[in-house]
Amino acid sequence: MTFRNKFPPLMTLLGGASIATVAAVILRKKYRKSNTRKTVEDEMKNGKLVVESIGKIESIYRLCVGTPRQGLLAPHARGRLRLSNAHAVEGLSKYSHVWIVFVFHLNTPHKGVKIAPPALGGRKVGVLATRSPHRFNPIGITLARLDKIIIAENNSVSLELSGLDLVDGTPVLDIKPYVAAYDSPIDEVARVPSWVSGGLATKRPVKLSDTARESIRRILKEGKTKFYGRSFGESDDEGYEHLVACICEVLAMDVRSTYQTKKVREGKSQAERSKRVQTKVSEDSPVCTQQIDNLLVHFSVQPASSVVRPTSEGSGAEDTVFVTKIEQL
Amino acid sequence: MTFRNKFPPLMTLLGGASIATVAAVILRKKYRKSNTRKTVEDEMKNGKLVVESIGKIESIYRLCVGTPRQGLLAPHARGRLRLSNAHAVEGLSKYSHVWIVFVFHLNTPHKGVKIAPPALGGRKVGVLATRSPHRFNPIGITLARLDKIIIAENNSVSLELSGLDLVDGTPVLDIKPYVAAYDSPIDEVARVPSWVSGGLATKRPVKLSDTARESIRRILKEGKTKFYGRSFGESDDEGYEHLVACICEVLAMDVRSTYQTKKVREGKSQAERSKRVQTKVSEDSPVCTQQIDNLLVHFSVQPASSVVRPTSEGSGAEDTVFVTKIEQL
Numbered sequence: 001m002t003f004r005n006k007f008p009p010l011m012t013l014l015g016g017a018s019i020a021t022v023a024a025v026i027l028r029k030k031y032r033k034s035n036t037r038k039t040v041e042d043e044m045k046n047g048k049l050v051v052e053s054i055g056k057i058e059s060i061y062r063l064c065v066g067t068p069r070q071g072l073l074a075p076h077a078r079g080r081l082r083l084s085n086a087h088a089v090e091g092l093s094k095y096s097h098v099w100i101v102f103v104f105h106l107n108t109p110h111k112g113v114k115i116a117p118p119a120l121g122g123r124k125v126g127v128l129a130t131r132s133p134h135r136f137n138p139i140g141i142t143l144a145r146l147d148k149i150i151i152a153e154n155n156s157v158s159l160e161l162s163g164l165d166l167v168d169g170t171p172v173l174d175i176k177p178y179v180a181a182y183d184s185p186i187d188e189v190a191r192v193p194s195w196v197s198g199g200l201a202t203k204r205p206v207k208l209s210d211t212a213r214e215s216i217r218r219i220l221k222e223g224k225t226k227f228y229g230r231s232f233g234e235s236d237d238e239g240y241e242h243l244v245a246c247i248c249e250v251l252a253m254d255v256r257s258t259y260q261t262k263k264v265r266e267g268k269s270q271a272e273r274s275k276r277v278q279t280k281v282s283e284d285s286p287v288c289t290q291q292i293d294n295l296l297v298h299f300s301v302q303p304a305s306s307v308v309r310p311t312s313e314g315s316g317a318e319d320t321v322f323v324t325k326i327e328q329l
Numbered sequence: 330m331t332f333r334n335k336f337p338p339l340m341t342l343l344g345g346a347s348i349a350t351v352a353a354v355i356l357r358k359k360y361r362k363s364n365t366r367k368t369v370e371d372e373m374k375n376g377k378l379v380v381e382s383i384g385k386i387e388s389i390y391r392l393c394v395g396t397p398r399q400g401l402l403a404p405h406a407r408g409r410l411r412l413s414n415a416h417a418v419e420g421l422s423k424y425s426h427v428w429i430v431f432v433f434h435l436n437t438p439h440k441g442v443k444i445a446p447p448a449l450g451g452r453k454v455g456v457l458a459t460r461s462p463h464r465f466n467p468i469g470i471t472l473a474r475l476d477k478i479i480i481a482e483n484n485s486v487s488l489e490l491s492g493l494d495l496v497d498g499t500p501v502l503d504i505k506p507y508v509a510a511y512d513s514p515i516d517e518v519a520r521v522p523s524w525v526s527g528g529l530a531t532k533r534p535v536k537l538s539d540t541a542r543e544s545i546r547r548i549l550k551e552g553k554t555k556f557y558g559r560s561f562g563e564s565d566d567e568g569y570e571h572l573v574a575c576i577c578e579v580l581a582m583d584v585r586s587t588y589q590t591k592k593v594r595e596g597k598s599q600a601e602r603s604k605r606v607q608t609k610v611s612e613d614s615p616v617c618t619q620q621i622d623n624l625l626v627h628f629s630v631q632p633a634s635s636v637v638r639p640t641s642e643g644s645g646a647e648d649t650v651f652v653t654k655i656e657q658l
Binding site: 037040128 | 435505508
């Protein structure tokens with residue numbers, strides 16, 4: 001289509017070659033302008049960018065409190081991401097691990113420049129020197145194992161993940177395949193502060209009572225769990241093994257603030273938001289609860305009385321954890 | 330302030346204890362409502378979140394084309410991030426590496442679900458199965474070495490980075506310290522597709538002419554580079570060594586699309602946006618250019634004629650690179 005075809009009444013009305021030339025110039029300018037492709041930066045206003053969730057996480061965790069600080073620390077933790085378009089993950093099954101870029105959706109907005117990580121026992125550091133969820137932009141990255149990709153008939157897709165540290169309902173912004181050559185420093189050991197390495201080296205022993213073990217077996221047999229056992233397509237024995245491993249991993253390195261740790265030791269820790277548990281607290285047998293999958297895990301924490309830990313109140317505290325009872329939610 | 334003080338005219342007008350009781354109930358309800366802290370999710374509209382740049386990258390790269398696909402592949406590449414508040418990075422110097430969460434600001438907005446990575450020679454895969462910059466949300470993550478933290482008198486701070494793959498001007502959303510126990514799969518080798526591992530194994534030999542080497546020495550001696558040599562606080566010899574290493578790293582694993590690779594082999598590759606270079610192209614000596622720091626690197630690419638590479642047109646092609654000339658920009 002030429003501009004002559006586009007503007008025949010104008011051409012007829014004004015006539016002449018000079019008008020045609022002017023129109024051609026205008027159209028050319030307009031074309032050139034629309035042809036200058038806008039970049040993301042052009043669309044950002046004052047450095048602000050609008051991002052949009054591409055899917056939500058389903059997971060065994062429902063509360064921030066008690067969720068491991070990173071997925072690799074609880075490799076038996078399971079979750080799933082459903083996406084609407086299977087074409088977007090074509091070829092992803094060739095990778096074993098993925099990065100998940102997500103929103104810390106349960107955060108309350110926070111603009112502070114310093115933060116008190118649990119392992120520092122009240123001392124503050126710069127927020128950018130921590131992996132705290134409270135950040136200038138509430139965006140997190142976490143590495144997860146990609147176990148399986150299930151494509152439904154309607155072209156929607158489910159990524160089955162393990163070693164996941166995300167709370168149920170977490171909005172996801174991006175998935176990126178993990179490539180060690182890009183994501184892991186070669187030929188050198190990455191340096192971290194002692195309060196981080198120290199916390200990682202300390203795992204609390206976790207002991208399950210016979211009653212707790214029996215309850216897990218029964219609940220699995222009834223198919224009442226979502227991510228373990230027959231409902232997940234594995235045998236009851238496999239489910240039992242994986243679920244017990246997960247409970248131990250989660251409780252062995254539980255990260256709580258100094259305040260939360262104190263509450264745990266006093267047996268006053270809140271568990272499932274939708275089902276706040278009435279626990280009878282006594283000096284002798286404090287009881288805390290933690291929700292994992294469809295289970296409510298009752299446990300008590302016995303502080304290691306002989307150890308003095310001034311700067312490790314939360315993370316990696318050398319307490320002993322006793323799982324006393326397991327309830328189905 | 331009690332509600333009585335807040336509503337004296339109403340109290341006077343209506344009077345009586347019953348009205349006071351009603352008002353107290355209303356106020357209590359209102360207080361309780363305002364006391365329920367809003368979460369990030371409450372503030373998100375239809376899964377949309379507004380994020381904001383906390384600083385911009387300064388770097389040796391000014392164009393997307395020719396910038397390495399990941400920083401670890403060019404460990405001698407340098408850059409810097411300036412932030413306004415030094416308190417936010419207090420404690421960060423204890424870490425050797427940081428994640429940078431950034432915006433692909435030079436992208437044109439893209440909503441496709443599939444993409445053709447250079448190494449696949451035209452074949453498409455799902456965008457979420459690649460590290461392509463063209464994503465649903467234009468957010469990238471990259472790992473960089475944290476060499477130094479410089480705090481200015483006005484409390485602003487500069488993070489000196491190496492092994493950086495970001496273009497000058499990249500807006501940064503977050504910095505997170507790298508912790509191997511969180512970010513690197515333990516006890517197992519991460520699996521990637523052969524087109525990724527194959528591309529990583531192939532590095533093009535890079536040869537510098539004597540003229541090019543002399544020019545680098547001269548430009549360094551004049552202090553005309555920004556990130557290498559005396560302007561960066563290192564000796565001319567150190568600067569020379571690091572800059573030559575950087576040029577070789579960048580050109581050895583240059584990632585270009587099939588289209589760009591064809592252009593390079595024909596010696597028609599665009600260089601510095603602000604200074605498009607007029608090159609005389611002949612069949613015998615094609616000349617391409619690439620900007621690194623304040624240098625304009627002239628090079629030619631000699632295809633390895635005996636090797637048939639149907640699926641490796643771009644990434645890791647077994648061409649040989651000849652750096653013929655270095656100009657100061």
